[in-house]
Amino acid sequence: MFPRFPVQRLVSGYTAAIGIVLALLITADLELYRAWGFRLDDTPLQYLNSPTEMAASAGSAPLLLLALALLTLVGGGWWLYRKVAGHLAPLPAWFGRGRATLAALLYATLLVVPLRGGTQQIPVNQSDVYFSRIAFANHAAVNAPWNLMSALVLRAAERPPQPFMADSTARRLVATIYPRAVGKPAPADSSASILAEARPNVLFIILESFTAKLVGSVGGEVGVTPNLDSLARTGVLFNNIYAAGDRSQKGLVSLLSGYPNQPTTSIIKFPRKNEHLPHLCRSLTAAGYSSRYYYGGELAFANMKSYLQTAGYDQLTERNDFAAADQNSKWGAHDGALFSRVLSDLKQQPQPFFVTAFTLSSHEPFEVPMKPRYPSTNEADLFRNSVAYTDATLGQFLRQARQQPWYAHTLIVLVADHGHVLPGNSSNQSPAKFKIPLLLAGGALRPEARGRIISTLGSQTDVAATLLHQLQLPAAAFHWSRDLLVPHAVPFAYYCFNNGFGSVTPNGTITFDNVSRQVWERDPAVTDAQLQLSQAMQQVSLEDFARK
Numbered sequence: 134m135f136p137r138f139p140v141q142r143l144v145s146g147y148t149a150a151i152g153i154v155l156a157l158l159i160t161a162d163l164e165l166y167r168a169w170g171f172r173l174d175d176t177p178l179q180y181l182n183s184p185t186e187m188a189a190s191a192g193s194a195p196l197l198l199l200a201l202a203l204l205t206l207v208g209g210g211w212w213l214y215r216k217v218a219g220h221l222a223p224l225p226a227w228f229g230r231g232r233a234t235l236a237a238l239l240y241a242t243l244l245v246v247p248l249r250g251g252t253q254q255i256p257v258n259q260s261d262v263y264f265s266r267i268a269f270a271n272h273a274a275v276n277a278p279w280n281l282m283s284a285l286v287l288r289a290a291e292r293p294p295q296p297f298m299a300d301s302t303a304r305r306l307v308a309t310i311y312p313r314a315v316g317k318p319a320p321a322d323s324s325a326s327i328l329a330e331a332r333p334n335v336l337f338i339i340l341e342s343f344t345a346k347l348v349g350s351v352g353g354e355v356g357v358t359p360n361l362d363s364l365a366r367t368g369v370l371f372n373n374i375y376a377a378g379d380r381s382q383k384g385l386v387s388l389l390s391g392y393p394n395q396p397t398t399s400i401i402k403f404p405r406k407n408e409h410l411p412h413l414c415r416s417l418t419a420a421g422y423s424s425r426y427y428y429g430g431e432l433a434f435a436n437m438k439s440y441l442q443t444a445g446y447d448q449l450t451e452r453n454d455f456a457a458a459d460q461n462s463k464w465g466a467h468d469g470a471l472f473s474r475v476l477s478d479l480k481q482q483p484q485p486f487f488v489t490a491f492t493l494s495s496h497e498p499f500e501v502p503m504k505p506r507y508p509s510t511n512e513a514d515l516f517r518n519s520v521a522y523t524d525a526t527l528g529q530f531l532r533q534a535r536q537q538p539w540y541a542h543t544l545i546v547l548v549a550d551h552g553h554v555l556p557g558n559s560s561n562q563s564p565a566k567f568k569i570p571l572l573l574a575g576g577a578l579r580p581e582a583r584g585r586i587i588s589t590l591g592s593q594t595d596v597a598a599t600l601l602h603q604l605q606l607p608a609a610a611f612h613w614s615r616d617l618l619v620p621h622a623v624p625f626a627y628y629c630f631n632n633g634f635g636s637v638t639p640n641g642t643i644t645f646d647n648v649s650r651q652v653w654e655r656d657p658a659v660t661d662a663q664l665q666l667s668q669a670m671q672q673v674s675l676e677d678f679a680r681k
Contacts, residue, residue, distance in 0.1 A: 148214055155278050156206035162277035163202065164194045173277040174405060258283070259404045263439040271404075271442060294647055294675070297668035306669035310625050313612040314673060324602055324618035326579070327369055331605050332420065332485050333577035334543040337413070339388060339491040340523065341381065343549035345568035346556060347520050354556075357521050360528030361547065361570065368545075368574030369585045371617065375567045375626040375637055376551040377593045381491075382435035383629075384550030384593060389413050389444065389489070391597035391614030393674045394629040396647055404439045406681035411610035412444040413597055414487060420606055423447055423483040427475055427490040429455065429466030446489075450474065467502055468494040468523045472530035479539060486539075491550070494526075495519040513556040535576075544603075545575035548596060562644040562653055564637050567628045571596065590624035590637060591617045613674070627670045636667040643667060 162173035224233065250257020262274035297303070304315040312319050349355040350365035351372040377387035378394035382401045386392050390410040392400065400407050414424050424446045432438035432451045441449060452465035459470035466474075475490050482488065494501050499515035501522035507514035527547075534540050549569035553559075559566040598614035601607065608614060615622065626637045633653065635644035641656025643664055652664065 145218075149211065152210045152214070153207055156203055156210065158278045158281060159206060160199050160203040164199055166272070172272050172275045172280045172405075174280055174283075258402075258433060258436045259439040261433050261438075263404075263442040265442065271439065294671075295650075296672050298665070298672070300672075300676075303669035303672045306666050307673045309666070310623055310670075311613050311615060313609060314677065319609075319615070322616075322619040322621050324599075324616050324620070326603060326605075327573070327582035327585070327618070328544060328577050328603055329579050330542060330577055332422075333575075333604075334485050334539055335417065335422070335487045335546065335600070335604075336479075336543055336575065337388075337487065337489045337546045338527070338548075339384070339489065340527075340547065340549045340570075341492045341495045342516075342551065342553045343495065343520065343523075343570060344552040344555075344566070345570055346553070346559075346565060347517060348570045350572075351568070351570045354517075357517055358524040360524045360531070361572070363528075364531065364547070364574050365570075365572055367583045368572050368578065369582055369587060371571035371573075371587045371589070371591070373588050373590045373624075374548075374569055374571045374595075375564065375590075375592055375628050376549065376569050377627070378629050379551050379561075379566070379631075380435070381496075381550045382437055385437060385491075386410070386440070387593040388548060388550070388596050391594045391608075391611035393592075393594055393613050393627065393670070395675060395678055396629045396632050396634060396671070399435070400678055400681065401440045402436050403681070404436070404443070406678070407440050408443050409681050411597075413600065414441075414444040414446050414489070416601060416606055416608075416610075417487040417604075418445050420604070422485050422487040424487045425450065425478070425482065425489075427471060427488070428452075429460075429462065429468065429471045429493050430464040450478075461502060462494065463498060463500065464493045464496060466493075467526075468492045469502070469526040469529075472526050476530055476533055476537075479534075479537065482539075484539060484542065492523050492527075495523050516553065516555045541576035543575045544573060544577040546596070546600065547572040547574065548593070562630050562633055562635055564628075564635065564642045567626075567635075569593065587617060589617050589622045590626055590639065591615075591622065592626045592628070612677075625666070627667060629671075634667060634671050636663060636670070638663055647671075 158173060165173055246252060250261060259271075259275060259280075263271040264274065265271055308315050308317050343358075344353070345351045346353045347357040348361060349358065350362040350370060355362075376384055378384060378399070380399065383394045383399050386399065386401050386407065387394060390407075390412050392410055400410070414426075418424060425448045426441055426446045427450045428437075430452050432441065432449060438449065438451075452460060455466040455470055455474065459466045461467055461470070471490060471492060475488065479486070479488065495516070496519075499512070499519040501519050503518070503522045503525065505514075505518050506521050507517045548571045552566045552569050554561075554566055557565070594613050595615050595617050597611045598608040599617045601611070602616045602618070608616070624639050628635050628637075630644075632647045633645055634647070635642060638659070640658040640660060640663060643655045643659045644653040645651070645664070645667065646653045655664075
């Protein structure tokens, strides 16, 4: 017979080793947070090649106090382990090795649940513990060792790819579109006001997957979005706008912070980075606006909640804040319930307000509580039905909103978070997948501005500066955003897809694959200068992302 494997010694040794490592990480985090202002992540690893500088940096640390904290954690943890392990009853004689093995496999399988933070739809991330507009309070709720492992997993995505050109050349090219992104002043070029009052309420509605392909007023299919198209005839329509990325969380950052996307990750996943981004909510709060954010789903998705929490919204309303009967979608509450909640709450919302509402019914699996307008069960028609449903609930909301006192003093911003491959199964890099509608409407518009169509070619990131300038508020902090209503706006849009990027100008579109380092598609009239500008946009924006 084989000798009994020393499982107890192995478990005790493993527990002791892990306990010491965790205690070291927690102790180091205490000092690093005092010095750096953020929780322990992979940043210290960047200094392993300079141990002398590391030692010098630690020279002012209260080493005796930290050593005492370390010993307390290790000693207390070991005492607690022995206290618990010493009271475990031995296995009965009839519980043989076979059963013990099966039980061990079952326990190991069950560990998947705490590893992902529970059985909920979205795995655990920083958003699950962020609860305050005060950064320190949110940081205090984060588990430091977990934060380190999360940063290590995401670390590879932070590395900028090999540069295309000298930094000075790249910055000079980017300055022609976004001068503030490279530290240069923006040229003087003011836009005429389209608002009847300086500081109206702002209702910012983000439409899930509202591709331009299904919006007739911007050249898409006619009849899918009759309410949005009708509103466009009395609003200010931007018919040449492109999403900066292809995911909801990326669109959120582009719209609310005016920040470009990254090809292999998103800055929203890095709380330490996105805390330094500007935000429309923060800008409007400083100008006296109250604020609220609405979403029918879970804000923990893709770490959206931590981003929104630090933005300073007065209140966040998400899935669990809706009645159980209204949570009638796989993702949460359908858009009918969302708009009803917004309409009800706006009666008590202090003015001026900045209210953001993000729809979700037009997200896969495209199941909506409405009689199908398109009877086919193919995926494209299911998508059309879901977009038509959101448009119908939007129309109902607007008809009721016009009867409310606040409507006459409100600017409504309607814009998509991103486009979609459907209908037509656009390729991953196709500009048709990224084209989206942007519409300004509401009672705060000047009468002479109604019905105006703006054909300036622009990006989703440009919405922030365009809005702030209309509100007569500074937009200098939004380095990657520009006013699309100025007379001399350069027609240009840059977007990212999975490990690649593209740009659109009046000459056409060019797309580039980062893996092969080759042009993917290129329209005949596209110049080498456009390719260089696109490469410079990625190079400079990723350098900015890495520095955050």
